[in-house]
Amino acid sequence: MSTYSIKDLEQLSGIKAHTLRIWEQRYALLSPKRTATNIRYYDNEDLKLILNVALLNENGLKISKIAAMDSRSIREEVLKLTESSPSHSDQIQALTHSMIDMDEERFGKILAFNIDKLGLEQTMFDLIYPFMSKIGVLWQTGAINPAQEHFISNLVRQKLIVAIDGQQLVRGGKKFLLFLPEDELHEISLLFASYMIKSYGFQVVYLGQSTPFDDLLSVYRVHRPDFLLTVITSSQTAEFAQEYTTNLANQFPQAKILVSGFQVLAHDIVLPQNVRKMSDFEEFKGILLENSPETVRE
Incomplete structure (x- = not known):
C-alpha cells in the first residue's frame, strides 16, 4: 500500500x-x-x-x-x-x-x-x-x-x-530513422514521433529502445535516412548526452539530427552544426510541416 x-x-x-x-x-x-x-x-x-x-x-x-x-x-x-x-x-x-x-x-x-x-x-x-x-x-x-x-x-x-499499426504504409517522402541510445527505455516520445511522421507523409525506420551504436551505423548504411531522431531522458548523464550528440554528428554528417529528452533540454549541450534540439512536440510538428511533401495528409 x-x-x-x-x-x-x-x-x-x-x-x-x-x-x-x-x-x-x-x-x-x-x-x-x-x-x-x-x-x-x-x-x-x-x-x-x-x-x-x-x-x-x-x-x-x-x-x-x-x-x-x-x-x-x-x-x-x-x-x-x-x-x-x-x-x-x-x-x-x-x-x-x-x-x-x-x-x-x-x-x-x-x-x-x-x-x-x-x-x-x-x-x-x-x-x-x-x-x-x-x-x-x-x-x-x-x-x-x-x-x-x-x-x-x-x-x-x-x-x-x-x-501506428493502423496507419497506411508510406512510400516516398523523406525518411526518418528513430532510435534510443543503449540502456534508454522510455519509448513513448519515440513512438509518438513515429506516429506523427507517418501522419505527415514521411517514411519511418524504427529501431526503438536501447539501440547499439554499431547497429545504428549498419541500418544507416542500408536506408540512408534524411533525419535521425533520438531522445535521451533518464538513463544517462549530461556528459553522456554531449558526447553522444557529438558522436552522432561526426558519424552521420549528411543527415539532419534531431535530439530531445531531459538530459538534452535541462543542460547546456553544445550542438554541432547538423544537430537540432527539440523542446517539445509542437516544435517537432513545425519541423514536419517545414519539410512536408506536397501530398500532406488530408
Whole structure:
C-alpha cells in the first residue's frame, strides 16, 4: 500500500496543504494515520477521496455539500463529470485516479473519449503529455510508486502501437530513422514521433529502445535516412548526452539530427552544426510541416 504526506496530496490534487488541513478539521474529510513515531500519513483511499473532492469542488460544488455526500455518491458524480467534461484538467485528474486504482478499463475509456473527440495527436498534446509530465515529477519525488508509473506508461505505449499499426504504409517522402541510445527505455516520445511522421507523409525506420551504436551505423548504411531522431531522458548523464550528440554528428554528417529528452533540454549541450534540439512536440510538428511533401495528409 502506498502512503502519502499532506504535501504529496497537495501535488497530486492541486489543493493547497493549508486548505486540506481546514477541510480535515472542519468537515472530517480525511482521517490521517500515524506511524510508530507519530508522523501523520495518508493512504490510497484518502488520496482517491481528495482527488474526487477536488474535481467536484473545481466544477462548482461547495465543499460543505460534498462533505455531506457519502463515498458512493461522490464517486458517481465524478464518473458522470469525467465522462462528459471538456476540461483537460478534469480529464487529467480522472487519469490520475485511474493510475492510483490501476483501473485499466477506466483509463481506456477516458483515452477513447478524448481520441474520438480530438484525434490521437491532439489528445497527446492536450492530455497525455501534461499527464505524463505530472506523474514523472510525482514518481521522482516518491509520491507515486514505480509500479503505478509503469502501469500507465505501458497502457499509453499500447495505444500508440495500435494506432501506428493502423496507419497506411508510406512510400516516398523523406525518411526518418528513430532510435534510443543503449540502456534508454522510455519509448513513448519515440513512438509518438513515429506516429506523427507517418501522419505527415514521411517514411519511418524504427529501431526503438536501447539501440547499439554499431547497429545504428549498419541500418544507416542500408536506408540512408534524411533525419535521425533520438531522445535521451533518464538513463544517462549530461556528459553522456554531449558526447553522444557529438558522436552522432561526426558519424552521420549528411543527415539532419534531431535530439530531445531531459538530459538534452535541462543542460547546456553544445550542438554541432547538423544537430537540432527539440523542446517539445509542437516544435517537432513545425519541423514536419517545414519539410512536408506536397501530398500532406488530408
